[in-house]
Amino acid sequence: MANLAVELVTPERTFLLDESNKKIDNVDAVITTGTEGEMTILPNHAPLITALAPGLLTLRSSVGETVFAVSGGFLEVNVNVVSVLADAAECSHEIDVERAKAARDRAREIIDTAVDSDEAMSARGALSRALGRLRAAERGDR
């Protein structure tokens, strides 16, 4: 069966490159959160472009699972190459759980006390990012 090559790029850095700077290309499935809900990309998927909601990006391969927390962005599939353009991304084992928890609590507090809707909106975004990171950290530990 064909495999998927995956690249995960953010404005600050590029993830998922092996030592010789080549894309990882032994992935069997990519599971991610689109704006319309969770979706799984399998090999030989039709060309696709979608917006991503903050959440998890899971790469499943014969070796195991790699989990990333992704804070929104875009995903492109073209001829078994999956490109994820994330606003920001973190690998599960890099996540600072304490910081994420603090961010979650802070965001909740702001949502409770916010007076104008802009403030609440941005806090809600921060909350979903923090929750995504916490979930990724949890999943990665297993």
Next chain:
Amino acid sequence: MPSLRDVRMRIRGIDSTRQITRAMQLVATSKMFRAQDAVQKARPYAEKLTYVLGSLVAAIPEYEDPNPFLVRRDENKVAVVVFTSNRGLAGAVNSNVVRQTIEHIEQLRSANPGVDVSIIGIGKVGVRMLNKVAPIHSSYLDVPDQPSVSDVSTITDLAKNLYESREFDAIDVVFPSFVNTINQSPSISRLLPIEPVEHKGEELTNVNAPNYIYEPSAVSVLKTLIPRYLEIAMYRFALEASASEHSARMVAMRNATDNASELIDDLTLLYNRQRQSAITSEMIDIASGASALSQ
């Protein structure tokens, strides 16, 4: 002929200047490496995003719900965003950008005599040098040395709002583009309206782009992508400006340090010569005195 003491004072003065320029050179070098690194790292993301944008634009037929950011209007009011540094002593980087801006504004004015040009200045130097050329609409003086996406998002938001509210019909950016450490050339780029995207040298059309499925729809993906695209475009301008500034300052300070060393060498030579001639004439005095006594 300066006295020995004068020469010694000058050497000391130049030496302390050299210490300062050398320190600035070292600081600029380390900042330069970080800034160049950031420019490199931002490239893959920006290229991919531009490609996705291009394929989206190509996929949406023009008659269908045109996105306001892609529509050209008559350019009666143009804003020029100018990236300069907050501090001087950075070679010709800032003055090149300023000169390019003035040329660009003149071109806009000669193409359309009724055009109303304003400047959005980033960096103190540009704001100071350009306020006689065109009115400064707003200025940002607190962009840090290592800008992040969120540092420039206020500028992006401003540009977006000004364009959307039709306060300006076009927004251009003048910035020092980073070619390499010794070469930074000022460039002009159109931020809004978004220009047709080129991919590998040719414009993307619905013929050569893969037949993508858009989830939930091309129009809505485009709507979320454009703000991101603008943010990244602005981020890249800021990164290039920062890399250019630090590279130019590094080179300028290295030249200054080299010059100071050369001056010190010359003055040291002069100092030693004068000291030697003073000693020689004293020796002659003593010798002639001694020979006069012995006679």
